[in-house]
Each structure stands twice: as structure tokens, then as C-alpha cells.
Amino acid sequence: MCGIIGIVGRGPVNQLVYDSLLLLQHRGQDAAGIATAYGNHFNMYKAHGLVRDVFRTRNMRDLPGHAGIGQVRYPTAGSSDSLEEAQPFYVNAPFGITFAHNGNLTNWRELRESLFKVDQRHINTNSDSEVLLNVLAHELQSAAKGTSLDPQAMFNAVAAVHRRVKGAYSVVAQIAGYGLLAFRDPFGIRPLCLGKFESELGTEWMVASESVALEGSGFDFVRDVDAGEAIFVDLDGNVHEKQCADNPVLTPCIFEYVYFARPDSTINGVNVYNARLKMGEYLADKVARQIRLQEIDVVMPIPDSSRPAAMQLASRLDLEYREGFIKNRYVGRTFIMPGQAVRKKSVRQKLNAMSMEFKDKNVLLVDDSIVRGTTSREIVDMARAAGARKVFFASAAPPVCFPNVYGIDMPTQDELIANGRTPEEVAKEIGADALVYQDLEDLKSAISDLNPALTQFESSCFDGQYVTGDVDSAYLERLRLTRHQAKEGQAVGGLQFNMGYAANA
Numbered sequence: 001m002c003g004i005i006g007i008v009g010r011g012p013v014n015q016l017v018y019d020s021l022l023l024l025q026h027r028g029q030d031a032a033g034i035a036t037a038y039g040n041h042f043n044m045y046k047a048h049g050l051v052r053d054v055f056r057t058r059n060m061r062d063l064p065g066h067a068g069i070g071q072v073r074y075p076t077a078g079s080s081d082s083l084e085e086a087q088p089f090y091v092n093a094p095f096g097i098t099f100a101h102n103g104n105l106t107n108w109r110e111l112r113e114s115l116f117k118v119d120q121r122h123i124n125t126n127s128d129s130e131v132l133l134n135v136l137a138h139e140l141q142s143a144a145k146g147t148s149l150d151p152q153a154m155f156n157a158v159a160a161v162h163r164r165v166k167g168a169y170s171v172v173a174q175i176a177g178y179g180l181l182a183f184r185d186p187f188g189i190r191p192l193c194l195g196k197f198e199s200e201l202g203t204e205w206m207v208a209s210e211s212v213a214l215e216g217s218g219f220d221f222v223r224d225v226d227a228g229e230a231i232f233v234d235l236d237g238n239v240h241e242k243q244c245a246d247n248p249v250l251t252p253c254i255f256e257y258v259y260f261a262r263p264d265s266t267i268n269g270v271n272v273y274n275a276r277l278k279m280g281e282y283l284a285d286k287v288a289r290q291i292r293l294q295e296i297d298v299v300m301p302i303p304d305s306s307r308p309a310a311m312q313l314a315s316r317l318d319l320e321y322r323e324g325f326i327k328n329r330y331v332g333r334t335f336i337m338p339g340q341a342v343r344k345k346s347v348r349q350k351l352n353a354m355s356m357e358f359k360d361k362n363v364l365l366v367d368d369s370i371v372r373g374t375t376s377r378e379i380v381d382m383a384r385a386a387g388a389r390k391v392f393f394a395s396a397a398p399p400v401c402f403p404n405v406y407g408i409d410m411p412t413q414d415e416l417i418a419n420g421r422t423p424e425e426v427a428k429e430i431g432a433d434a435l436v437y438q439d440l441e442d443l444k445s446a447i448s449d450l451n452p453a454l455t456q457f458e459s460s461c462f463d464g465q466y467v468t469g470d471v472d473s474a475y476l477e478r479l480r481l482t483r484h485q486a487k488e489g490q491a492v493g494g495l496q497f498n499m500g501y502a503a504n505a
Ligand SMILES: O=P(O)(O)OC[C@H]1O[C@H](OP(=O)(O)OP(=O)(O)O)[C@H](O)[C@@H]1O
Pocket: 259, 302, 303, 304, 305, 306, 332, 333, 334, 335, 336, 367, 368, 369, 370, 371, 372, 373, 374, 375, 376
């Protein structure tokens, strides 16, 4: 999951983009980048690492301008090693565009081929985002009247993008000399919202993945960008908006509410913290049906993301709530780290069990989700080593059994611990005495209860239903093989593949 920011301000925006990216750091820890517009000239800097490590004073000084975009990356296509795949991206024609994307395209291979053979555009990385930028650039070129562009032409271009592209995409793009264009795919799978700030010099606008980035930077939340909608803010701060999809159906990723988003964000009218409290309530009722409550001495969260759900579960069941695991605040999120070895090592570095909370107790550990089982395996082990008698486990999300192709890096089924296993078998695998999973219907209700208008969700990792309609078993098998080949170090793409592709095509 990546985090994106776009700002049209009244003064220099480099610090503002930086500060907002810091507020989205939980969405991507691999690379960060900022591109600012100074008149018709773009300045850009991107590198691997956390925001605070990427930008030095000299880099910030080299980012002048009253408008800018930024991105924090969690790769789902290409690789985490390639700096060329870090964002923002830039193309020089038409007009000059800098671009940042959150999401993942499902038809990027087909698009890359048609871009090369028909549109005569060469893609030089394995990033689906570079493909998306080039589709946008091509459609802007087709929609523009000669050398000039108006908002209607931009909206026509976004409509054409919607017709060609499949998958998840929330986008911010700067068009040199014009302003900031932002849009969201017709299902609104990834979040995107708009905010404003009344400065002494006039209104400033910000588009961000999550509302926390707006509010934390002093901006007021205005609204979510609708599924399929495009918003254009010109360099004078005038806002133009248009629905560009033929048949938009808001179907947001349910995993944003479970894990990805910050609890203090509000997405599609639902506050994430409240949704997690509700998940705790529904989960409590299922725990009460499956485990004898007298057997549980204490409920504990697995920091950080499960805290609200665990707290509410304990309160509903009238059980004691304690924090037995202390988190090292200098270790990031383990799930979004690249590679299993580093994820496994980081769980131990990140969490430490305090024996006084575990000794001779039966504990119920609550996590927001169990995906590969990296965290739960280690945690159950740590709880026992700290003296726990019985270790029960509850997950605020249902079993994750299917790959995600829309911006979460879980591309193969065989890495998912619940794939092909019953909950009892997963319990055995992680070493727990019992395991309770949330039901999918209850998870959906936990969110819909807070906004009854929100009834449809992208929940493929739980139910195998892919909303874009182009993901079938053959697609998933190809994804699996690609991933296995990549792990074994075989050439499956990258720069050399692209060059070969160009030469042979
Ligand atoms: O089964 P797994 O593959 O281990 O994935 C699930 C775990 O990963 C996430 O935690 P993470 O450490 O990424 O972040 P958090 O501090 O926000 O909980 C999530 O909250 C679960 O704890």
C-alpha cells in the first residue's frame, strides 16, 4: 500500500509535502519521493528508505515551488531494489507530467504491450505505475487540442484511462504549467480525499491517501474523491471536478479498515478507529460462542494495529485488558517489509513479552489479521516462553486465503497460512490452544454499521471474488509462477527484460 500526496499551495510546499508524507509513512516504508513544480520546471528527489532518512536539507532546498506531489512506496509490482521504480515518475510528453500512484493494475502486461506496439511508448521498468502514467500521458496527448489543455480535455483523458486500465489506482499527477490532476479508479478500491486550507494568500488544496495527512498538516477535510471521479486544481487554486467513469461502484478495499489505514483516518465516511472497535465487538460475540470465558484470565493486543479491536473485545466480554507485549517504537510495520527473513526477524525485534503479565495465566491474544502467520507464530511462542499456561488467539479479520492483486503484496496462495487449512489446523500451526476468526459478514457489518450507504467491499483476500472481473485462476497461476521465478533469481523482467522486449517486439 503506498501513500500519495498532492498540493497546490500559495507558498513553498516542499516542507508541507514532507510533513504529510510522514503522516502516511505507515502505508509504505521502502522508498519515498517528492516532485515540486516551480513555474514550468519540475524538481524531483526520491530514494530508498523512510521519509526521515531520504530527505536531507540539501534535497529539500532543491525542491522549490508552490505545488508538489509525494509518495511513500510499498512495492506490489517490480521490486523493492529498483530505485527507478520508486515514485514519483516523470514523462516529458505531453507537456511534462510527474505522477504518483497507490494501487496495482491487473492488466499492466497487456497495456505495456499495446503502449509499445500501438502508442509507441517504451516502458523501462517493471512498475505497473510507469505503465499507468504512460496510458495517462497518451490519453492526454489525444485529448489535448494541439498544445493547449483545458479541464474538460483532462477529464476526457481520465475517462479513456478508465476504459483501458483494470485494477486499483488512486493517482496524483502534476501537468507542467497547468496544475494538479487527481483521480480514483471506478471501484474506488484505494482511498483518496481532498482538503483545503485558507491561508492569508488564498486557498490551498491538498489531495491525500488518508484524511490524517490533511488534518495533521492543518488542512480541513473537504470530502473523499468519488470512485471514478477526477479533480483538477489549477495553479491559481481553482478546482474543477467531474465523474469520469461510465458506471462507478464504490467498492473499497476492506483491508484498509482492518490493517492498512491509520485509526485516526476517516475513509468513505467511516472512521477507521470506530470500525476497529466494532470489529472487536463482533469478534467478542464469536469468542463467547467458541471459548469458555471462565478460562480466559486476560485479553492482550498484538501492538499496534489490533489495539482498538482487542480493547473493545475485552470490554464487551468484561475481561481484563492488559498490554503484555511492548513494542519497540523504532521498528516499523513488519507485514509490509520486503522478504520473509526480514519480516520474521523484525517481529522479535519489534515486540517483547513481559513475563509478569503472562506468568501462569490463560491469555487471549488479539490481532487484526493473520496473513502469513509470521507474527502469530512468534508471538504465541513468546507468550509461552514468558510463562503463559494457555494461549488463545483471535483474529479481527477472517482467514486470508486468496492472493491480493490490488495493492497488497500477497501474490501467492501458498504463502498464506490459512490456505488449505481449517482454523483448527492454523491454531496448531501457530501453536495456539484455540483460534477464533472473525466471520466475513461480521467484518463487513462492522464497517457498514457506521455508514449504511457503504455496502460493497473489495474483499478478495477473504472470499476470492475479484471486482475488476479480469482475475481468474489462470491469472493467479501466472502470478504465482512469476513470483516463484523471481524468488529463484530467474530473469522475469526488470530493466533487461524491458530492453529485450523493445528489441524483439
Ligand atoms: O500474519 P502476518 O503475515 O504476520 O501478518 C499480520 C500481522 O502483520 C501486521 O502487523 P505489522 O507489524 O505489519 O504492523 P502493526 O504494528 O501496525 O500491527 C498485522 O497487524 C498483523 O500483526
